[in-house]
Amino acid sequence: MGSRPAIFIADRSLAHQALVQNGALFADRPQPFPIIKVISSNQHNISSAFYGPTWRLLRRNLNKEILHPSRVKSYAHARKWVLQILRNRIESQAKSGHPLSVLDHFQFSMFALLVLMCFGDRFDENQIKQIEGVQQDILLCYHKFNILNFWPTLTKIFMRRRWEEFFQIRQRQKDVLIPLIRARKKLKEEKINKAKEGKKEHQDEYVLSYADTLLELVLPDEKRKLDEDELVSLCSEFLNAGTDTTSTVLQWIMANLVKYPQIQEKGLRRHPPGHSVLTHAVTEDTVLDKYVIPKNGIINFMIAEMAWDPKVWEDPMSFEPERFLNSGGEAFDITGSREIKMMPFGVGRRICPAYGLAMLHLEYFVANLVWNFEWKAMEGDDVDLSEKLEFTVVMKNPLQAQIFPRLK
Numbered sequence: 001m002g003s004r005p006a007i008f009i010a011d012r013s014l015a016h017q018a019l020v021q022n023g024a025l026f027a028d029r030p031q032p033f034p035i036i037k038v039i040s041s042n043q044h045n046i047s048s049a050f051y052g053p054t055w056r057l058l059r060r061n062l063n064k065e066i067l068h069p070s071r072v073k074s075y076a077h078a079r080k081w082v083l084q085i086l087r088n089r090i091e092s093q094a095k096s097g098h099p100l101s102v103l104d105h106f107q108f109s110m111f112a113l114l115v116l117m118c119f120g121d122r123f124d125e126n127q128i129k130q131i132e133g134v135q136q137d138i139l140l141c142y143h144k145f146n147i148l149n150f151w152p153t154l155t156k157i158f159m160r161r162r163w164e165e166f167f168q169i170r171q172r173q174k175d176v177l178i179p180l181i182r183a184r185k186k187l188k189e190e191k192i193n194k195a196k197e198g199k200k201e202h203q204d205e206y207v208l209s210y211a212d213t214l215l216e217l218v219l220p221d222e223k224r225k226l227d228e229d230e231l232v233s234l235c236s237e238f239l240n241a242g243t244d245t246t247s248t249v250l251q252w253i254m255a256n257l258v259k260y261p262q263i264q265e266k267g268l269r270r271h272p273p274g275h276s277v278l279t280h281a282v283t284e285d286t287v288l289d290k291y292v293i294p295k296n297g298i299i300n301f302m303i304a305e306m307a308w309d310p311k312v313w314e315d316p317m318s319f320e321p322e323r324f325l326n327s328g329g330e331a332f333d334i335t336g337s338r339e340i341k342m343m344p345f346g347v348g349r350r351i352c353p354a355y356g357l358a359m360l361h362l363e364y365f366v367a368n369l370v371w372n373f374e375w376k377a378m379e380g381d382d383v384d385l386s387e388k389l390e391f392t393v394v395m396k397n398p399l400q401a402q403i404f405p406r407l408k
């Protein structure tokens with residue numbers, strides 16, 4: 001992996017040529033990526049499981065079973081429940097008179113929501129915090145562990161401690177997630193038995209979860225189901241992909257609203273939570289414009305640079321959501337299929353499969369937060385919008401705000 005060329009594309013038209021016009025060639029992820037393949041038994045992985053021959057199967061499952069609009073609609077109760085949790089947390093902090101550190105509340109709420117979608121249950125605060133804890137450990141150590149991918153045979157000798165640390169974190173994650181997966185499996189078996197015995201079910205509380213759909217999958221080539229290690233990796237990816245990104249953007253949006261109270265929502269162009277997509281790989285030697293990209297070359301598309309291109313955006317660094325209202329009544333094409341002006345969710349075959357869900361979550365929570373509370377900067381605080389790279393690009397100085405309930 002170390003000897004493969006890594007290519008960075010910040011040009012919008014080249015990105016369009018690659019991702020839309022030559023989409024099939026640019027759709028894979030580097031293999032092995034990262035650390036070790038996830039779809040191979042007793043292996044461990046710390047990031048995207050969506051690569052290699054199984055990615056289409058996994059992605060089809062996600063799109064059809066969980067992200068399908070009718071299913072997304074069926075999670076309305078879950079969103080309402082989480083909004084209530086978020087409101088309660090914010091209100092009780094507001095009553096205490098302390099400044100509100102929003103990020104913890106956003107992160108916790110997004111976990112409550114995604115955990116419910118993943119495992120089908122409303123867990124209590126302690127359980128959610130436990131899941132959040134192991135997932136955050138994995139994410140925050142991403143860059144530290146990613147280096148282990150480079151010549152694993154060598155790093156196993158020279159970075160033994162780091163490998164041990166990685167396996168410890170992974171073990172903790174398995175200890176937390178495997179019981180939840182097993183509980184889902186048991187519930188499914190009980191349902192089948194009840195159906196056989198002709199007994200009636202209480203359908204009210206049952207929500208189809210991501211774990212349920214994974215438990216059903218059979219890998220076509222190997223003719224087997226996913227093992228527990230693979231299930232943990234896939235659930236982990238689902239949780240992290242849907243929580244960190246959304247809570248980061250929520251914080252950026254609220255920070256801009258506090259700093260510039262006269263404007264409303266939409267912060268994804270100015271503050272995309274990832275400044276590049278997940279790395280892509282080309283499946284064969286490819287010529288892109290005048291550049292030759294060799295087979296297995298690793299490509300990064302630079303999201304932030306494209307979104308700040310002065311050829312597209314006047315005064316690109318200023319936060320002006322009203323730009324999106326002046327597009328002649330036409331909705332802005334966030335999928336970049338005709339032309340890429342910004343690509344916070346990626347573009348083409350590997351575009352974030354949940355971009356619709358993510359936009360729904362952002363609109364739902366921002367609208368309700370602004371409707372329920374008045375948000376103000378702390379006395380003498382100018383709200384610092386400096387950035388810092390963690391897994392996503394977060395606020396260097398997390399937002400603190402004063403909030404006042406609007407509704408009795």
Ligand code: HEM
Pocket residue numbers: 048050051055059237238239241242243245246249272273274276277278279280344345346347349350351352353354355357358
């Ligand atoms: C504001 C929120 C979000 C942003 C900005 C975002 C952005 C992205 C980006 C840039 C990628 C990589 C695209 C590429 O490599 O070309 C991605 C992939 C992915 N995202 Fe999101 N995402 C968000 C929310 C979510 C949510 C809520 C989920 C829910 C489960 C999710 C699930 C995924 C998955 C599973 C992938 C990997 C897809 C694959 O490899 O085929 N994301 N996302």
